[in-house]
Amino acid sequence: xxxxxxxxxxxxxxxxxxxxxxxxxxxxxxxxxxxxxxxxxxxxxxxxxxxxxxxxxxxxxxxxxxxxxxxxxxxxxxxxxxxxxxxxxxxxxxxxxxxxxxxxxxxxxxxx
Amino acid sequence: xxxxxxxxxxxxxxxxxxxxxxxxxxxxxxxxxxxxxxxxxxxxxxxxxxxxxxxxxxxxxxxxxxxxxxxxxxxxxxxxxxxxxxxxxxxxxxxxxxxxxxxxxxxxxxxxxx
Numbered sequence: 175x176x177x178x179x180x181x182x183x184x185x186x187x188x189x190x191x192x193x194x195x196x197x198x199x200x201x202x203x204x205x206x207x208x209x210x211x212x213x214x215x216x217x218x219x220x221x222x223x224x225x226x227x228x229x230x231x232x233x234x235x236x237x238x239x240x241x242x243x244x245x246x247x248x249x250x251x252x253x254x255x256x257x258x259x260x261x262x263x264x265x266x267x268x269x270x271x272x273x274x275x276x277x278x279x280x281x282x283x284x285x286x
Numbered sequence: 287x288x289x290x291x292x293x294x295x296x297x298x299x300x301x302x303x304x305x306x307x308x309x310x311x312x313x314x315x316x317x318x319x320x321x322x323x324x325x326x327x328x329x330x331x332x333x334x335x336x337x338x339x340x341x342x343x344x345x346x347x348x349x350x351x352x353x354x355x356x357x358x359x360x361x362x363x364x365x366x367x368x369x370x371x372x373x374x375x376x377x378x379x380x381x382x383x384x385x386x387x388x389x390x391x392x393x394x395x396x397x398x399x400x
Binding site: 206210216217225263265267269270272274275276 | 288319326327328329333334341342378386388393394
């Protein structure tokens with residue numbers, strides 16, 4: 175099975191509310207995780223990353239939380255805006271080539 | 287924009303044909319990775335090129351091959367196309383391999399195999 179996954183397939187939130195997108199991973203040796211946003215017709219766009227020596231990292235309106243005990247990470251988007259509507263992927267960066275292993279993604283829809 | 291470009295944007299081929307996809311990496315990046323993204327799925331790693339040599343490979347058959355040129359641009363070649371090869375092909379460039387450097391993705395090439 176996938177080493178990164180357990181996304182909900184879709185998530186709908188009201189504009190202005192906070193969004194939380196969850197992801198689980200199975201490889202306890204994973205040490206670097208990235209969240210990507212993919213809009214229709216575009217390639218994935220880097221949002222935020224976190225290394226395994228951290229539990230939390232904050233960016234502009236986004237926060238990533240990493241729980242190594244249960245092998246879970248989440249992406250929190252504050253004050254969700256219509257432009258946040260996209261598919262969100264968590265990815266594990268590992269392997270001999272430091273390749274990315276993606277989950278199947280969560281479609282975030284922001285309702286007016 | 288990430289500075290990573292791919293061509294062509296769209297491509298239609300028939301089963302058994304061969305296809306070449308191209309990627310220009312961001313200036314200063316010497317590592318290019320290729321990913322296949324089937325509809326409704328996350329991207330899957332095909333292989334990576336670093337300084338003109340294959341640096342790692344995912345679970346793809348040998349009919350998927352690649353090249354990297356001295357200017358670090360790259361090609362993905364797929365022989366004997368199958369219907370299941372229909373997907374968005376993404377390339378991503380980064381400054382160095384084996385590090386925590388960000389991978390910047392291009393917009394992808396949409397391949398349809400009929």
